[in-house]
Amino acid sequence: MVSKEMLALGKKSSVIREIFEYAKVRRTQIGAENVFDFSLGNPSIPAPAVVGETMQKLIADTDPVLLHGYTSAPGDMGVRQTIAGHVSERFGIEVNPALIYMTCGAAASLTISLRAICCPEDEVILLAPFFPEYQVFVRNAGAVPVIVPGRMGTFDIDFGALAEAINEKTRAVIVNSPNNPSGVVLDEICIRRLADVLTEKSAQYGRPIAIIADEPYRELVYGGVDVPYIPCYYDHTLVCYSYSKSLSLPGERIGYILVSPRMEGAGDVYAAICGAGRSLGFVCAPSLLQLTVGACDGTAPDLSAYDANRTLLYSSLTEMGYEAVRPDGAFYLFVRALESDAAAFCERAKKYELLLVPSDDFGVPGYVRIAYCVSNDQIRRSLPAFRALYEEYNKG
Numbered sequence: 001m002v003s004k005e006m007l008a009l010g011k012k013s014s015v016i017r018e019i020f021e022y023a024k025v026r027r028t029q030i031g032a033e034n035v036f037d038f039s040l041g042n043p044s045i046p047a048p049a050v051v052g053e054t055m056q057k058l059i060a061d062t063d064p065v066l067l068h069g070y071t072s073a074p075g076d077m078g079v080r081q082t083i084a085g086h087v088s089e090r091f092g093i094e095v096n097p098a099l100i101y102m103t104c105g106a107a108a109s110l111t112i113s114l115r116a117i118c119c120p121e122d123e124v125i126l127l128a129p130f131f132p133e134y135q136v137f138v139r140n141a142g143a144v145p146v147i148v149p150g151r152m153g154t155f156d157i158d159f160g161a162l163a164e165a166i167n168e169k170t171r172a173v174i175v176n177s178p179n180n181p182s183g184v185v186l187d188e189i190c191i192r193r194l195a196d197v198l199t200e201k202s203a204q205y206g207r208p209i210a211i212i213a214d215e216p217y218r219e220l221v222y223g224g225v226d227v228p229y230i231p232c233y234y235d236h237t238l239v240c241y242s243y244s245k246s247l248s249l250p251g252e253r254i255g256y257i258l259v260s261p262r263m264e265g266a267g268d269v270y271a272a273i274c275g276a277g278r279s280l281g282f283v284c285a286p287s288l289l290q291l292t293v294g295a296c297d298g299t300a301p302d303l304s305a306y307d308a309n310r311t312l313l314y315s316s317l318t319e320m321g322y323e324a325v326r327p328d329g330a331f332y333l334f335v336r337a338l339e340s341d342a343a344a345f346c347e348r349a350k351k352y353e354l355l356l357v358p359s360d361d362f363g364v365p366g367y368v369r370i371a372y373c374v375s376n377d378q379i380r381r382s383l384p385a386f387r388a389l390y391e392e393y394n395k396g
């Protein structure tokens with residue numbers, strides 16, 4: 001009656017979602033102010049005012065039949081032209097609007113891209129730590145996820161491990177910088193080296209290995225850190241962009257796929273993306289949202305609240321004795337668990353009402369992810385609990 005694979009997926013929600021649901025129950029039991037929920041990457045800053053103003057103006061001024069009607073399947077051409085113009089200007093690479101496909105966020109962008117480029121049994125490399133849903137998306141495309149651990153502690157790319165993992169079946173590498181869950185931003189040296197390795201391996205195996213650049217956190221960086229734009233370094237790149245985090249619009253489901261114009265056979269890759277979008281039912285992304293992001297693309301988010309949270313949490317926890325990766329981007333802190341079993345550590349943390357996510361599903365053992373897209377007040381009030389937890393592990 002049902003697909004066993006889908007039944008299993010549906011019955012087992014992600015660990016992050018499980019903790020998030022647990023937090024909801026706990027809030028009703030002991031009061032919201034006593035629960036320190038650091039589980040979900042739901043932006044805590046509101047969308048910039050211009051987003052709401054634009055929506056209101058669009059609703060007031062546009063013929064509703066047009067506004068709420070289907071756009072063309074890959075998205076409104078005017079919106080794609082605006083995005084292409086901004087990307088071209090910002091990164092100095094001539095982007096083609098005819099190679100942009102509007103989607104319902106990064107999740108849809110990834111699902112479509114993988115389905116478009118993978119054949120059964122192809123392998124897709126996931127650089128750990130990685131967003132857990134990648135494994136689901138890769139399998140959905142009929143491909144096989146291959147996990148390549150990053151360098152422990154710094155969580156950038158282990159190039160030795162990467163080179164060993166690549167073979168004649170490798171179709172793509174997913175790169176997520178700034179990274180969920182580590183907050184690490186890969187610098188230009190790293191991206192150049194990655195491009196060199198993939199160029200060499202593509203030549204060795206006689207077929208191009210794609211980079212799928214998953215970029216929902218591109219705009220969330222601190223201290224002026226640069227996030228290299230991968231199409232400028234590697235031709236065979238697909239960018240999966242989303243406005244979920246940059247404009248605080250995760251519930252609105254809007255983003256796009258950009259096929260690098262420098263890619264050999266870009267037209268066919270784009271046609272395959274249109275085919276995958278069609279086959280998965282991801283056509284005509286929400287019209288009102290397309291027009292809204294078309295008008296608001298390029299609006300810089302005010303990151304001061306996340307930055308204050310980042311500084312407070314990182315400095316407080318490391319002062320207490322925790323080991324953490326200093327995040328340059330996104331809104332996550334990756335902290336070493338105080339025992340080797342991260343899930344057991346998270347269970348102990350629950351005693352203090354600290355709800356953290358164990359790292360195992362991110363492809364790394366022994367760490368926890370703390371999503372600091374919460375109020376500064378929550379972080380402040382949680383610090384005694386973090387201290388008590390640390391002391392429980394370090395008694396005498």
Ligand code: PLP
Binds near residue numbers: 104105176242255
């Ligand atoms: N990729 C990463 C790394 C994420 O962290 C998320 C969401 O948290 C997504 C993709 C999915 O983003 P979207 O809400 O745009 O589908």
